[in-house]
Amino acid sequence: MSETTAYRICPLCEATCGLELTITDGRITGARGDHADVFSHGFICPKGATIGELEDDPDRLRSPLIRDGDDWREAGWDEAFAAVRRSLGAVTGRHGRQALALYLGNPNVHTLAGGLYAGPLARALGGTNLYSASTVDQMPKHVAGGLLFGDPMAIPVPDLDRTSYLLMLGANPVDSNGSLCTAADFPGKLKALRRRGGTLVVVDPRRTRTARLADRHLPIRPGADAYLFFGVVHTLFTEGLVADTPGVDGVADVERLSRDFAPEDVTGACGVPAEEIRRLARELAAAPSAAVYARIGTCTAEFGTLTNWLVDVVNVLTGNLDRPGGAMFPLAPHRRPGTGSGRGFRTGRWHSRVRGLPEVRGELPATTLADEILTPGEGQVRALITVAGNPVLSLPGGERLGDALGELDFMVSVDPYLNETTRHAHVILPPPPPSRSPHYDIAFGDLAVRNTARYSPPALPLRDGELDECAILARLIGIVSGQDGSGQDATGQDESWRDAGVDEPIIAHLLGKAIADPSSPVHGRDPAELLPLLTGETPALRRLDLMLRLGAYGDGFGAVPGGLSLAVLRDAPHGVDLGPLRPRLPEVLRTPSGRVELCPPPLAEDTVRLRDGLARRRTGLVLIGRRHLRSNNSWLHNLPGLVRGSNRCTLQVNPEDARRLALTDKGTAKVTGAGGTVETEVEVTDEVMPGVVSLPHGWGHGRPGTRMSVAAAHPGVNVNAVTDPLALDPLSGNAVLNGVPVEVQPV
Numbered sequence: 001m002s003e004t005t006a007y008r009i010c011p012l013c014e015a016t017c018g019l020e021l022t023i024t025d026g027r028i029t030g031a032r033g034d035h036a037d038v039f040s041h042g043f044i045c046p047k048g049a050t051i052g053e054l055e056d057d058p059d060r061l062r063s064p065l066i067r068d069g070d071d072w073r074e075a076g077w078d079e080a081f082a083a084v085r086r087s088l089g090a091v092t093g094r095h096g097r098q099a100l101a102l103y104l105g106n107p108n109v110h111t112l113a114g115g116l117y118a119g120p121l122a123r124a125l126g127g128t129n130l131y132s133a134s135t136v137d138q139m140p141k142h143v144a145g146g147l148l149f150g151d152p153m154a155i156p157v158p159d160l161d162r163t164s165y166l167l168m169l170g171a172n173p174v175d176s177n178g179s180l181c182t183a184a185d186f187p188g189k190l191k192a193l194r195r196r197g198g199t200l201v202v203v204d205p206r207r208t209r210t211a212r213l214a215d216r217h218l219p220i221r222p223g224a225d226a227y228l229f230f231g232v233v234h235t236l237f238t239e240g241l242v243a244d245t246p247g248v249d250g251v252a253d254v255e256r257l258s259r260d261f262a263p264e265d266v267t268g269a270c271g272v273p274a275e276e277i278r279r280l281a282r283e284l285a286a287a288p289s290a291a292v293y294a295r296i297g298t299c300t301a302e303f304g305t306l307t308n309w310l311v312d313v314v315n316v317l318t319g320n321l322d323r324p325g326g327a328m329f330p331l332a333p334h335r336r337p338g339t340g341s342g343r344g345f346r347t348g349r350w351h352s353r354v355r356g357l358p359e360v361r362g363e364l365p366a367t368t369l370a371d372e373i374l375t376p377g378e379g380q381v382r383a384l385i386t387v388a389g390n391p392v393l394s395l396p397g398g399e400r401l402g403d404a405l406g407e408l409d410f411m412v413s414v415d416p417y418l419n420e421t422t423r424h425a426h427v428i429l430p431p432p433p434p435s436r437s438p439h440y441d442i443a444f445g446d447l448a449v450r451n452t453a454r455y456s457p458p459a460l461p462l463r464d465g466e467l468d469e470c471a472i473l474a475r476l477i478g479i480v481s482g483q484d485g486s487g488q489d490a491t492g493q494d495e496s497w498r499d500a501g502v503d504e505p506i507i508a509h510l511l512g513k514a515i516a517d518p519s520s521p522v523h524g525r526d527p528a529e530l531l532p533l534l535t536g537e538t539p540a541l542r543r544l545d546l547m548l549r550l551g552a553y554g555d556g557f558g559a560v561p562g563g564l565s566l567a568v569l570r571d572a573p574h575g576v577d578l579g580p581l582r583p584r585l586p587e588v589l590r591t592p593s594g595r596v597e598l599c600p601p602p603l604a605e606d607t608v609r610l611r612d613g614l615a616r617r618r619t620g621l622v623l624i625g626r627r628h629l630r631s632n633n634s635w636l637h638n639l640p641g642l643v644r645g646s647n648r649c650t651l652q653v654n655p656e657d658a659r660r661l662a663l664t665d666k667g668t669a670k671v672t673g674a675g676g677t678v679e680t681e682v683e684v685t686d687e688v689m690p691g692v693v694s695l696p697h698g699w700g701h702g703r704p705g706t707r708m709s710v711a712a713a714h715p716g717v718n719v720n721a722v723t724d725p726l727a728l729d730p731l732s733g734n735a736v737l738n739g740v741p742v743e744v745q746p747v
């Protein structure tokens with residue numbers, strides 16, 4: 001028996017914990033927190049601890065599948081890619097590139113493959129049918145950041161380790177472990193905040209486990225955070241609490257807009273008492289440092305972009321943007337600092353064919369994908385690529401989308417499971433499990449509460465028949481872009497890399513830009529001298545090495561002694577600490593003015609909608625979502641270690657509502673919304689406020705043709721059969737998943 005230890009960053013959520021894996025005879029036999037990890041210091045959650053189960057799951061696909069009528073047959077990679085090439089070519093040959101769509105799911109931000117290849121794959125499409133989980137998640141954040149700071153990736157995060165006052169809305173990091181705020185051991189950081197005398201206030205319709213850690217929990221009517229925040233802004237102005245705001249335009253315009261939203265005006269809409277709104281404003285202004293942090297509950301709502309704008313308005317007006325202890329901009333190791341101005345950000349450069357919805361960051365709202373497949377005419381979608389997504393369960397209208405997928409001429413999915421979505425594919429290309437893939441978090445360095453750099457090599461080698469996901473995506477890009485004429489003779493992995501030819505042009509482009517940039521450490525050097533210095537067994541890793549060496553802390557190919565490179569990270573299995581967040585204004589800005597634009601016209605215009613909503617009568621039940629520590633969206637329900645115990649897909653109902661509606665605990669309720677009806681188990685609890693019911697997403701398993709036996713035994717119901725595919729935040733195209741009007745009846 002041989003036993004070894006390997007270190008691997010957990011890819012299952014945004015906390016990015018360092019895992020210490022025990023490997024016995026080529027299998028993962030243990031996973032615990034890596035105490036030496038410079039970022040997570042030993043913290044993990046039950047999901048990270050079951051990573052071995054994920055690896056050994058007998059339902060996990062280990063070789064490509066090709067549809068054969070109602071059956072599947074296992075195929076080799078060359079045969080699978082040849083089938084993809086033939087079928088995609090037939091569709092685009094007949095109908096043009098607009099007939100091809102791509103859906104990118106959430107795990108793309110958790111894999112090196114997604115980080116390096118999702119962008120190039122999207123660009124290779126050559127049409128406008130790009131969809132992703134971003135429009136059922138955080139798109140309002142990108143739009144707010146884009147308009148305020150000129151860069152949709154400029155999303156400030158709370159400086160958790162140093163703040164003395166944290167106001168949190170629409171987030172439950174004790175269960176989710178945090179989002180758009182990468183912080184391992186979020187619960188520990190909240191406890192530490194209180195221990196050092198700081199204050200935590202949580203605004204949430206549910207008394208979550210996070211709310212229970214807080215000094216105050218303020219229940220709010222779902223979808224109404226923008227009202228609360230305008231009330232706070234109003235108070236800051238009327239009580240003279242606004243800090244100096246050098247480098248900020250539009251303060252007077254925000255003041256003017258806020259006049260309609262006095263605490264007394266908004267209290268009816270949001271359900272938070274006027275005096276409490278004033279108190280929040282006063283406390284935020286008076287705290288030595290304070291940060292407002294708003295997450296998914298505020299994004300997936302009808303005023304999602306307005307809310308996330310107002311959150312940063314409050315961070316600015318209280319003097320807390322970009323100062324230690326406030327809301328700050330991380331600087332990831334593979335990024336270069338900016339120049340302080342740029343072209344700015346706009347949306348609506350094109351519109352969706354059927355519903356006329358504006359493009360945002362090159363994407364169309366995911367909830368309109370079904371319309372684009374089902375509506376005949378020029379530009380109709382006839383082929384779909386999904387990578388790491390399960391839109392049938394994740395999107396409002398997902399059930400209709402499932403029907404639509406059955407109508408496609410061709411569908412290919414890069415996914416390890418035969419699930420509710422991939423069962424409609426014609427070819428499935430499964431990636432190897434995380435422990436057999438190299439890892440570096442491209443996405444989360446931009447969002448982490450401390451700057452660090454960490455790389456995990458594969459803990460185990462690929463097994464026969466497995467292909468690294470970077471190679472899978474590179475190969476797909478080659479096919480989609482028409483560059484892969486290689487044909488049929490690609491045998492081993494080296495071949496499939498070589499014929500893809502995706503990375504070399506990107507490397508040449510990045511290097512060329514750096515060489516031309518007077519502020520780069522490689523300015524004026526010769527590419528022919530630098531290229532051979534790149535290390536890495538694969539083109540993906542060579543590209544990562546390049547990004548690190550040119551990045552903010554890079555070695556500049558020797559110009560900066562002690563700087564980062566892939567080799568340096570390989571020698572540091574627990575990561576390299578780069579210190580606490582540092583102020584980045586104005587360098588981080590990409591607005592044409594080089595200033596923070598506090599009152600961009602699209603946001604100012606959308607306040608009309610908010611004002612109109614003040615008069616709306618608010619009666620009737622609304623639905624919100626819920627996350628559980630042992631679950632992760634739709635795809636970890638096949639691990640016995642995580643689904644053990646009682647049913648979690650319950651409808652939480654306040655006792656007051658339960659009495660009124662004659663619902664009983666453990667009884668069954670029928671929940672009806674604009675999208676349809678589901679029947680589910682009732683859980684009567686005063687955790688949810690009156691007038692609000694809560695049902696988690698990602699359930700609805702056990703369908704014919706899927707191959708997830710454990711999930712099928714714990715099916716739950718699909719909440720997105722109830723939510724409304726037509727309900728969107730207009731500025732971001734983000735779906736409304738919280739504050740969904742529903743009717744509930746006993747069965």
Ligand SMILES: Nc1nc2c(c(=O)[nH]1)N[C@H]1C(S)=C(S)[C@@H](COP(=O)(O)OP(=O)(O)OC[C@H]3O[C@@H](n4cnc5c(=O)[nH]c(N)nc54)[C@H](O)[C@@H]3O)O[C@H]1N2
Pocket residue numbers: 104105106107111133136137296387388389390391393394395396414415416417419431469625626632633634635696697698719720723737
């Ligand atoms: N009602 C409601 N709906 C919601 C939400 C909500 O709160 N309420 N939340 C929304 C949010 S925030 C999100 S992010 C979306 C998620 O929406 P999706 O991304 O569409 O769905 P996931 O459930 O994350 O599915 C992930 C898929 O990736 C596959 N996968 C796992 N690991 C890998 C890998 O390494 N490589 C590849 N190629 N595939 C992999 C899994 O098998 C699964 O099929 O759901 C959204 N939907």
Ligand SMILES: Nc1nc2c(c(=O)[nH]1)N[C@H]1C(S)=C(S)[C@@H](COP(=O)(O)OP(=O)(O)OC[C@H]3O[C@@H](n4cnc5c(=O)[nH]c(N)nc54)[C@H](O)[C@@H]3O)O[C@H]1N2
Pocket residue numbers: 013014106137169170171172173175176177178179203204205206208220221222223224225295296297298301624625626627628629630631632633738739
């Ligand atoms: N265990 C686990 N962890 C996860 C996931 C998972 O499915 N399970 N999913 C991952 C993903 S993809 C994401 S995006 C993140 C999300 O991470 P979080 O943003 O922390 O998401 P949630 O835990 O859903 O918390 C959202 C909170 O918003 C509240 N809420 C709902 N509507 C409103 C509203 O209108 N206003 C306010 N103020 N609050 C509201 C809900 O009651 C809930 O407590 O979690 C990630 N981590």
Ligand code: SF4
Pocket residue numbers: 010011012013014015016017043044045046047048049177184
């Ligand atoms: S909190 Fe859990 S799932 Fe998230 S990265 Fe850490 S161990 Fe993995």
Ligand SMILES: [Mo]
Pocket residue numbers: 106137
């Ligand atoms: Mo998400």
